[in-house]
Structure formats: structure tokens, C-alpha cells
Amino acid sequence: MATRWICATLSPVLLILSLCSFLCRITTSEQPAVQILEARELLYYTSYSNVQIFHYNVPVLTYAAVWEFKANISHYCSPKPVSVYLQYGSYPVVNPQNETFPRGFHLRRQHLHHVTLLTNSETAQLNISCPLSGDWYAIAFVAEKFDNIVQMGSYLPCQAWLTSNLITETVEEVPTLSPGQPLPQQISAPHYYRFYAPRDTWSVTVTVTSCASIPVATDVQCPLVFLVRPKALPSVVQDVLDQTVIECTRTSLGADCAATITSSDENWNYILVEVVRNTTIEFSIQVDFTVCQETEKDPNKHVTVPRAGGHTHHTEAKVGRKKELSRKSPQLLESPQTLKYATPNPVFSHIDSCSGCCWKRIPLVRHAEGGNFAFWYVPWSNNRGTPFLNISTETTTLTTFEIYPVRDIGGTLEVTVALPVTINITMNNISLTTCLEYGIRPSLSENGSCRTGLEGSVNTSTATNRVLTMVVPFPEAGMWYLTLTPHCYFQEKEGNENEVVDVRCYANTTSVNLNVNSSSCVENNCGDHGKCYSYYSGGFVFSTCVCSSGWRGWGCTDDTNAVSDAQQLLEVLLLTLSNIAFIPAILLSVYRLHYTEGLVYLFTMCFSVLYHACDAEVYNFCMMRLSVLQFCDFYSVILAFWVTLIAMADLPTTLQSLAHMAGAVGIALAVEYDRTGLWVFVTPCGIGLIILLISWVSYHTR
Template structure:
């Protein structure tokens, strides 16, 4: 399939030139551009997530802008213009819902930088711009919405249109960024004419809050130095370049008291590049002056903790603390200049427990000294401390599944005079800013929050699902509080310190599985699909059910409709019984056998294929499907040969040749148009030649005009009606009715088209005598009720 690929290449060059010019004029600093072009990718109509096409684009770090230029293409100009929807997502496959289908309960649908755009398949360009995009993998899910719901016969010209999409991505990358360390004081100088300067630094894993302090700011002009209000402003951001118009962590030092200019950053992205942009203020100061100052960072983080027991969580005396653990924590903090918080403890990261031979079956667990599989992680959650751990979601390995988070607590582990409440916050790449605050509720506005308590039995368990989780480090934060039981029974929630040795005990888990716990309910099956190199699991829904977990029944058939569909499509094949009886009566035993074969396998094929509720598959589905198509086409072939006047040896040869040829054709492409057209055309040619031969020998019309009128014409009309319905009228909505009519009219057409018996007294009448011709003419009379009935 050929597409106008050079259109995309030309567009890439044009966009590249425009961006290069625009970047120099729009941004300060030094930039370079990176261009990537994806060739056309063929699309199919969207039925469920298995129909999507996934594209990946890697945006370089320090990108100031990223331009996507999408183009939707079609094979020919005669194809109608269709609308294409593109969903874009950073770090994971987009979770889409083009038909407004409902999701299962407890599904978390929050995404990072989700974007949506539409374009037409008219070869026009659809540019899309993101300022300061997140670096790393961006995934685009391309959807071709459904057009007309007609079930088209493969090979017909109206169904031959193919659509594709290509894309060009241009990134503008800033190159004059200086790397600094948070552990050292850094001296900065904005020279004459320099408007800004950008720095990058890595935030350690244990930091949940840090502060940028500006000190010793001086302004130099014509060899004179004066200490004044610092004429600079700061913008701080995580992972992306700062944007002074949108950044929440920014400060203008001219508005701050002298020597007290600082900006605080809560919940930064850890182990990711953070950026600090220093910009000269547009004040009354000369641009030729030189500004100098020092930067110093103050970091607040969690203590690294190897393990925690009840005694460590609630120490009676200072001597009971572990000196080795304390010295290790503070040595790490002093080395990185992180002020440790005694209320926050960073536990070891969760390890991976995976099944080798099955995709998306991973549990994240604490390392076990005995290497035992323990999918549930149990920990004591002290009320005056916050526990933090993490796990890693990897691209390809985990991103195509569903992340399940679970939290539960045991009421029997709490003192009898108290209730317990436990909160878990799961957040990607960030520690929550409130980890050092011992109060509840835990601030989890940018993450996934689960809460359990022991006030009611139904409140001790909570879970949430995250479809196609974003790749990266996910942090789990746990907090607890105890509630006075007496005050709670009186309608007052009174928090108090948990009694010693009876701190809440919670179990939590994080795991990646297929679909919804490997299942799709009662109306679908969970399967794996692949788009390019990207493997993902999704539900294949049946019976009109829709959605990620086949839980949307807004368009589903009722039980009675399901049963009616099965009965219509299966029992409509019983219309072949009169044709079978008539064929046996007229001594067409081969034809009767083929009709019985077709009726049998078509009946049980539809009994297996139609419904997900009322299903009976007596054989493998592929066997039933093959035999159904093979028997249907073979029925046309033997009927046409029966209508032809052929010598017995020639008829036997053509029967066998047709059976062998059709077996090959149906196996090659059972849904193809030519596997039906070729034998039908050959059979009609053979029949026509034999009829012309008979006309020449008899010197008269063969068959008689009355048989043309009373039998052949109705039979041809029935067959034509069936073919039109099969090829042009069937839709997904009316399939059970139209296909049942197809069964009926084709079976009825055989009754009209099957000729009278050709044997009399055991002799085959290849060339009828005069007496036989008279008898044949009498048989062809319209008044022959015998033939009309049989």
C-alpha cells in the first residue's frame, strides 16, 4: 500500500525551518533542534483498545518546545474524508474513551500531561505545540472512529479504502544550561547584557522539601559596587525548563528584604533533573551592570531506615535506639546536606516478583531473607511517623498492564479502646510534601489516596486500579492515627496517641496484572495484543458489552435478545431440510450430502459464535468456521453442476476438482471475495455451455420457457436477494436478522433451481429421446404441483 510519504518529509523540513527561526527570536539562550519523522502507519476502525495504533516519540531533556505535525492520509482520492483522534500521553500508554464508555469501579484515570487532538484524512497538516514538555517517552494513540456499521464483504470496492497517519516531531533544546550540586554553595554572575541563566541539579531520593537561598547579592557598575535589593527573579521547576509565567515556585528578590531572598519547593521530583532559572529584573537598573550573588540549598528529607520494630517505632528510652542505624542516617544526611526528619522514615524499595513465562504478572514486595513469595507487605504504621517506600514501573515490562494498589488493616491489632485509621498515598516521582507532618488526612492531591479504618468492617479494605501505568518510580507513603472509641460512639472524632505496643498494623500491595485482575468479568476475555513493539493487555468484550473491563452494558443485549440471536442464526439453517429431501427424491445424493454438511456446520458454527452467554462449541471454533464457509461455497458449486447437462464422467471430475480447489481457496482466505466469485463464475460458464449444447442438439430452447419462468426465475431472484443482503445490507445491529434471511432465501432458491431427476430405469439421459423430451416438457409445466412441493 503506497502513501504520499514525501508530503510528510516536506512538512518536516518546513516545520524545522520555521521552528529554528522562531526559537532564536522567542527564547533567550543557545538552542538546537532535533527532528524525527515517523512513516505512515495504517489504521483500523476502533472497536476496543486492541484496534489502536501506538506511536512513541522521545523528547530530549532541556526541550523548550516540542512541535508535533500529524498528517492523516488515505490510499486514493475517492476515499471519503474521515476524522481521526489522537491522544498523547507522557510516560505511558494513553487511557482513552472515544465512545464515552464507563470504566470499572475503583479505576484511577488521572494522567500526566494528557492531550487530545482531531484531524481529517484530507492530507492536511495538524500542528500541535507543547511548551516546556516533559522529557522522555511520549506515546500517541491513534484512533479511527467507526464509520457506517455495514458489514462489508472483503474485496468489494467500497471497502477498499485504507487510512494511515504519519507524524513529524521537532524539539527545540536549550544547550547553555550549567549543572550544579546541591551540597555546595554556588556563585552566580549575570554579566553585562546577560538577561538570564539556567542551572540544573539532581534532587536526592529522600528529599521531600528544599529551599533555595540567595545570599551576598551585589550590583557592579563602572567599577563601583553597591549592596542593594537584588535585581533578579527566580523560577524553579522539576523535570522541565522553568516558565516564569506558570511556575508556582518563583520569587522576585526586589520585593524581598535585603539578604532574605529565598524560594521553597515542596514535593520535588527526586532523581530527576530540576531547573533553576535566574532572570534579571526589568527595573531601573542598567543592563550593562553586573549582578553577583551566591546560591545555597537547604534540603529536608526522610531518614533512611533499614527496618522498624515496635520498640523502634515507640522507643521507651534513648538507649534503646539503634546507634548503628542513627549513625548511618546522619552520615548520609551530612554528606548530602539534607536535614533529616525524625517523623519520616524511608524504607527499602520494593523488589519485583514476576512470572517468567507470562506478561504483566508482577508483585512488588519487600526483600525476604528466605526468598519466599510474599505479595502482601505487612508493616506497623506508628502514628507519629511517616513511612515511605517505592517501586519501579518499567516500560514495556509493566506499562501494558494494570497497576493494582491495595491497603487493608486488622482491627484485632489495635487496642480495644481505640479505632485506627491508615492512609496510603501513592505518587509518581515525588514524595508528598506533608510527609513530615504527623496529622491526617495526608496531603495527596497529586497522587492516589487510599484510606482505611476500623470503625466498620467494610472500611478495613480499599483498592484502586491504574490502567497502563506511567513508567518511573512510584512512592508509597503510609500514615496512621488512633481514634478514641468512646468519643466516636458519641459522634465525635477525637484523635489521640496510639497506646504503646498497639500501633496500627497495615497490609499493602502493589502489583501489575492483565486487564482487571486477569479477567474481564462475565462478558469478555482478557487477551494480549501488539502494536509495533508495544505489547498491552485489553478486554475483548462480547454481547454488546463495552469498556476497559467489559462493564458498560448500556448497549448490551438482554438475555432474551441473546437467546433470540442464537436461535435465529442457528435454526434458520433448517430451511435446508426441504432442499435435502428434494435432492434425495430426485436422486441427487452428492448434492443432498453437501446440503446436509452445510446445514450441520452452519448451525453449530453460529451456536458457537453468536453469543457469549448461550454458547455451544462442539468442535474447535476454527474448524466450525472453516467448514461453514467451505460448505456454503461448495453448495453453490454442486447446484450449478446439477443444473448443467453433463456426461457422468465429466460431472464426477468437476465435483472432485471443485472440492479440491475450494478446500485450498477457503483455507487461503475464507473471507475473500474471489473464493466465492471464482467457483460461481466457473459453474455458470459450465452450465451455460451445456445448455447451449443441448439447444443445438434439440434445435429448441433448453430448458423450456415455462421452466425459466416458473422455476429458474424465482430461484435466481431468491439467490440474488440473498447475495445482496449478504454483501451490502448486513450491519452489526441487524446481523441476526439479515443473516438468518440469507440462510432462508439461499435454501429456498435451491428448491427452485434443482432440476428434475435425470435417471429413468437406471439409464442416464445425456441426450434425451423424443419420448423423453415429451416427458421432460410435461414435467416442466407450471401446473406440476409435484415439483412445486418437492
């Protein structure tokens, strides 16, 4: 039965994968790999604390991945919409209720996908061509509230569940290109290649030589198109932002087809060669690396050794540079002369056309605490770990830091760049352009602005402009790159206008305060209208703000539905002071000599006031723990009903004492078992009414 169900489920998926394989005409594995996740209960979304996290692992060399989601709900409930967000490297950052984010938040996610479905047991699919290998995370929640607020126990709760599975298809073999060594090829269909970029690789040149079609074509010299992509196979089905297209069809007769690209350091990079025409092509392909020389010793430096399947592991490096390169990629030993070493060049040269323009690189040192997501990076400079560093005013400075999988991704990353007030600006002002990018070195324009990545700037014109903070919630695991590009200017005031004139920097260096740190929520707090909590879901921990008083958003900064302080104070006063209505009942009980009942009413009034005063969100007062006050409030309320009914029954003194003790013990047990349950209130009241009726009937029949 289980085998039949799996086959029926995989049939449409296999059809999709087979069609994709036919279109790409590549060699794939015989059977797709399937990851099936167990069903998880979904909650209605009020804050990020209500999401369920699902984790998937995409194998290396995956060219097609299909995620399948199926949701169902209790049979007596109507179908509800379910939202599923899928993200590579970390948890998706979403605002399904259109909440606003705090200022400075970096929200761009290159690999975020979204799918919606109903809880009607119908399957929804999400197809991704050539996904990045590694950790993928999905969050799911019910997008529509189940029911109105009703008494617990008076209805059957609606429960929604989500099941999911991942089906992947991988490429069996991908030839490896060694630097400086041409690889002769003869292909008539698309073909994959790969190369491993060592540490500090500035650029990689991909060159195709001796390209000719069989039979020889007269109109096109080289009918080939190359797609180059770091860390994942290039895709021809979906648009991918991080892949480069190289067209060799316009190559002139006798010329080589070549292009220089930015690779991902210490990772596999992949090339897809496509044949434009239905013919056989002969060519030779090779790659050449330009590697930057080290400028400073990196205390966090490690060696990354690629394994056969594409996975990597890390080990400390206590060897020289030549030995390190050989351990990273064994092919480098075969042709060490192919490694070109570049030197720093002025920042205002054209970077894309300059193959030797390396930036000065300053390593960062990682520090960590025992708490969740608590770590920080500071520059490793002559002052050994302080946030101040000196950078050149003539070149761009590059720093990198790593976000570790699982343990680092559930917090909030903050990158702070500041120009100290001690900088001398008598000769010229200084501005600093920053560019933050994930996974690959940012691409800059001639003036130092970002072509890719998150851009920011600081300058010495005013005190507020000296500090820049970039906030990344749930940062993706992997390497992050930050560039610092200085620029000097002189600000002249003519009348009411300021004229800014670019000048050459008077000093060769300038001081910068750089701090990269992570914490829960936003600096471990959520402002005045929320609290920061850590939650577990699917074995993963993450931090989020739980807002109060109608405030919403990632940092409880969205006041669209906020309740004013005056209204909150009025609500608390009305809720607590309304308990003075017990005073007439207390006085009447004492007057009629019902001291037990009067004492219970007094306790009920006092504990109700204290509980509601402590349970308020803003204006609260807690004499003791909220759980204790809640128990006393619920217990005394139900006990007040019980002693009232027993008093009305007019039982003999012995039976009345027995009823009081039995009720006190039974109600205490019931309230501790389920304080908000309907039957906790109905059962003692029902028994009391039965005792009252029996007493009245027996009295009138005597």
C-alpha cells in the same frame, strides 16, 4: 528532492522555535534535532486493540518540542477525523466513546495531550514547552467509521495512514550547583541552573544572597524570579503543575531570598532565573540538602550515577552511605558538611514549615514472573517478604516502588491497602490515609490528607472499609511514592447518631497489609463479558479487554449498549434453527435419487448449525475448533450451489462425476485461500451457470 521537502517542512517549525528562543533569550543548540517516524495504517476505534502506538525520545535539556502529524486516506474516500493522544512515560489512557471505567481507576495524567486532524494531508502541530526528557508515547486511530458492513471484494477498502515527526530544541550548557557552595553570577537575561538530588533527600533550600541590580535600584531590592522544577526545565510559556515559583522582588533590604522545595530523588532538578527588569543583576545562588537517615536496609537499593549529558545508569551498592552519596553526585565530596540529616517527627506537625520532618521509610521487594506485566512488590520487613508490615501510629510511613520502562507499562497496576481483622479496636478505631504520587514525594497537609497525588483511606469501622484498592492502568515508568498516615479515633453512639472523637493512639504501632502488583487487563480478566488479550503495536506490547454482547469499557463494565441474555439466546436459536429449512431439500433429493446432492445438503445444514452455535458470544457450543467449523460451513455452502447447478445441467454420468470432483477440489482451494472473499462465491457459481446454459442450449439444438 528529499532535502527540499525536509526544508519546506521544517520552515514553520524553525520559525516557532526561533521565536521561543528569542522570548526566552537562552543559549540553544545550533540545529534542532528531528525524529521522523514511518507511516502507519490507522484503524477505526472500537476498543484499545485498534490503536497504533508511536514512540518518541525527548533529549535531555529540551526547552521546546514540536510534534507534527499528517494523515491521508485512499484517494476515492472522503476525509475522516483522526485522534492523536500523546503521553509521557506510558501509553495514554483514553475513552473516546465515553465508556465508563471500573471503580477505583486512577485516571489523572499530568502530561496527557490531545490533537485532532483530518485525513486530508494537512499538518497538525502540537507544541510543548520544556517537556520531560525520555520516552513519550502517542496513540492514534480513526475517530469515524469508514463504511457500512458490505461484502468483502465488492468495494475498495478505505485505508488511512499517519506520519509523524518530532523536532526538539535543547539548551547547550546548564551550570551545575554544588550543595553548600555559592555560585556568583551576573546576568541580564533568563538563565538555567541545575542540581542533582541524592537518594533520601527530604528537602532542598535554594538561597540567593548579595542580590543587587546594576545600576542600583531604589524600589526593588532583588528583581529576580526563580522557577524550580524536577526532572525538566521550567517553562514560562505553558502552565506546569510540578514547578515552584519563587519571587525575590518582595525581599526586604539586606535579607536573603530563600525557599525550601521538594526535589526529585536521584534526578536532576532545574532552576530558571528570570530578570524582572531590563537590567543586569549580580547575585550568588546556592542549594542546601536535607537528607533523611536510613531507617531500614533496602534490598533493592542501587546507586544512580549521573552522566555528563544527564542520563543515568544503575549499579548495585555495596558501600557505606557516605561513599554512596559521593558516587551519586561528585560535588558532595567537596562539602560534606552541607548535608543535613533529619530525623522522624510527629505526623501532625506542619510539614511545609518543618525542614527536618522525615517519614519512616519501608523498602519494598520486587518479584516477577515470566508473563507479560506480571510483577509485584511486598514490604521488606522482619517477616521477609510477606504483605504484612508494622507501621508507627505517630508518623507517616513512606514506601516507594519502580515501574520499569517498556516491559512494565502495558499492564494494570494495583495498590491494595488493608487493615487486618486482628487489629485490637477495643480502645480506639484506626483510620489510614494513603497518598499515591508519581515521580515525586507527595505533599501532605497538617492532618495527613493529600495536597498532591491520589488519596484514599481505610478504617476499622466496618469490614468493607478495611480494604482499599487503587488501580492505575498503563502506569508511567519511573518511581512511585505511597504514603501511609495513621489516625486514631473513638466512635460514640448517641441515639441514632455517631460522634467521632479524635484520640491518641493506644498502641505505638499497627499492622497493615500492603500489596503492589501488576497484571494484564484487570487481574488478568475482563469479567463475564470480555476476554483479555495482549497486542503488539510499533514494537510495544500492551494488554486490553475485548468486550462482547455490546458491553464496553476498560474492564467491560459499561452496559450502556449491552444486549440482554434473553436476546442473545434468541439470536443464537434463530440463527441455528433456521437451518432446518434444508430438510425439505434433503428429502426431495433422496426421493429423486440425487444422493450426492442430498448428502451435501445434509453436511451444509449440520456444519452451519455447529459453526453458528460455536461462534456465539455467550451461549455457545463448540464440537471442534472454530476455524475448522468455519471452513466446513463456507465450503459446504458453496459446494451445495455447485452440485445443484451440475444436477440441473443433466450432464452425462462421466462428465457429472468429473465436474463434482473438479468442483470439490477447486472450491476447497478457494475457500482455504480466502473464505470471506466475494470471488470465492461468484466464480464457482458463475462456472456452474455457464455449464448449465451450455447443457440446455446443446440439448435444445439436438
